[in-house]
Amino acid sequence: MRAIGHRTWAIPEGYLPPRGRPEDRALESHEAACVLNAGDEDAHLELRVFFADREPAGPYRLTVGARRTLHLRLDDLRDPEPIPRGTDYATVIRSDVPVVVQHTRLDARRAESALMTTLAWAAAEEGA
Amino acid sequence: MRAIGHRTWAIPEGYLPPRGRPEDRALESHEAACVLNAGDEDAHLELRVFFADREPAGPYRLTVGARRTLHLRLDDLRDPEPIPRGTDYATVIRSDVPVVVQHTRLDARRAESALMTTLAWAAAEEGA
Amino acid sequence: MRAIGHRTWAIPEGYLPPRGRPEDRALESHEAACVLNAGDEDAHLELRVFFADREPAGPYRLTVGARRTLHLRLDDLRDPEPIPRGTDYATVIRSDVPVVVQHTRLDARRAESALMTTLAWAAAEEGA
């Protein structure tokens, strides 16, 4: 299958709300970077996390298999360090093959959930 | 009327929440791919659905008439197979004429609904 | 001031939920097309509304003054005809000068509101 997308993506808005309802992981407050690798080669990703008042964290390294999607929970990142909750951040994702990236937040701080999503920003050079 | 849009679209974020309130179809948890075909020729679509841990499903074939919009409920897809609920997925849509695609989720798992939407990602080649 | 944006925009997702709380117009279920005209000439807009099973409605004609923004409530359109509630639709906006368009829905069908927004899709030719 043909690879589609871009190699560099950015998500300026990042914020992990304080922990919500730990009894159900799917409904816990979280952010996800959803990565689609529609092509026939594995995608090797490097994430860097930017903050308001310190140098960036990372790189975090991940692989998305050929013809697979990875819905990465950003609160799951551990190596080299977890992203702190309650802190503004931003994310840059680079891949060695074209992928497509969408960002979603579930906020479960109140009794009801709130959802938001957007495509990430893609640098202009596009994969074939 | 002039066709506008692109022939290849991708939606990295896909998740059908477990079934909510079956008494009202419009308020049941669902995802929709909203397709606009503003041109004077019917659009023949092929959808492929990508997963985290298996090969893609599809193609699903659909037609959007000339000068029509189709708000496709992804939980309605049956042929060749339904998309399982509670599972991460991603979608690629190809059309033989330019269309525009937007993705929306209604999450009705809690007492109140949550909504999110984004334009899908479009490959660069654009219809006239 | 320099005009920025595009002359053709599309919003595939459109749906006016059944009327919510008429006691407060700002909290009533609605959709808005937010148009920014940052340039020094008035923008003359033509909207066309597409449906699932009938020919498009319109054109609806609107003006956005130079250096002004118009947050157009789509449920306010009357001429040539109102958009019916509870019906899937899509919108194409054409302008004689470059503008930027964003789409927002407030859904007040339940006790709590839900919000969603996205930039509209823009045709490639861009204003200076």
Add this chain to the structure above:
Amino acid sequence: MRAIGHRTWAIPEGYLPPRGRPEDRALESHEAACVLNAGDEDAHLELRVFFADREPAGPYRLTVGARRTLHLRLDDLRDPEPIPRGTDYATVIRSDVPVVVQHTRLDARRAESALMTTLAWAAAEEGA
């Protein structure tokens, strides 16, 4: 690190809901323009705010440090004037180096919060 993004961004949809729950600043109704400056030079920003029925306000001047993100609360702007609550507005951001901009609204007017987000619109010229 390589600068990524664009120098001109626009957010057509702007609305600061009437003040919600002042006891917790993070849950108060607000809008944020999240700016990522991934490059090695400080970004000097100029914001202009557009209204429905008066000339634009601004410029508001801000700096985002090299390799930093700024999640700017638009209700915090004071100089030259605050943005009034309950008023439709739009925002244009210009930067002297490439940045990426995303817009988010938290609406806390009701007992539960609602969230929405989108990338801002970017003018075509892209930073290296």
